[in-house]
Amino acid sequence: MKNIVIGNDHAGTDYKNAIVAHLEAKGYAVQNYGTDSDASVDYPDFIHPVASDVENGKVPFGIIxxxxxxxxxxxxxxxxxxxAALCWTKEIVALARQHNNANILSIPARFTSIPQAIAMVDTFLDTDFEGGRHQNRVAKIACN
Known part of the structure; x- marks a missing residue:
């Protein structure tokens, strides 16, 4: 089974629910770190667990x-x-995976529709990192 994590604030609850249903239908096990309410919350509380799981290799990808x-x-x-790549079209998502090896997709709920978000998630998960000339650039992102 494929594992993925997701986290959201109050603006993303409906998006999260639709994405989780979509991913589970595709055979993913989804760990939900997001709020299930539309009551105002502080987004970092729900994003840190996603980033931590990706950082520690518990899962390969996250959605926020x-x-x-x-x-x-x-x-x-x-x-x-x-x-983490902030994306609002499938084309930007594809480039974030191909050129930047993005491992977390950040979705702006107030600037995309739920169908767009689901299409972006599919693109994110179906697009591979190209490596090659991009590998050296990606290696320079981290400040080790």
């Missing part, structure tokens, strides 16, 4: 969702082995 996607991505990118 907040209103703009920015706060979630900023939080996740504090982790040395995380490359």
């Amino acid at each position: 969702i907040c209103g703009s996607g920015n706060g979630a991505a900023m939080t996740a990118n504090k982790y040395q082995k995380v490359r």
Whole structure:
């Protein structure tokens, strides 16, 4: 079974629920670290566990969702082995995977529709890192 983690704030609850249902139908085991409410919460509380699981190799990929996607991505990118990509189209998602080896997809709930978000998730999971000339660049992202 394929494992993935997801985290969201109040702006992303409906998105998270739709994405989880979609992923489970595709055979994924989804660990939900997100809120299940639309009551205001602090997004870092729900993003740190996702980034930690990716950082520690517990799962290869994570999905994070907040209103703009920015706060979630900023939080996740504090982790040395995380490359969280803020994306709003499938094309940007594909490039984030192909060229940047993104391992967390950050979705801006207030700027995408649920069908767009699901399509972005599919692109994220179905697109491989190209390596090659991009590998050296990705290696320079981490501050070891």
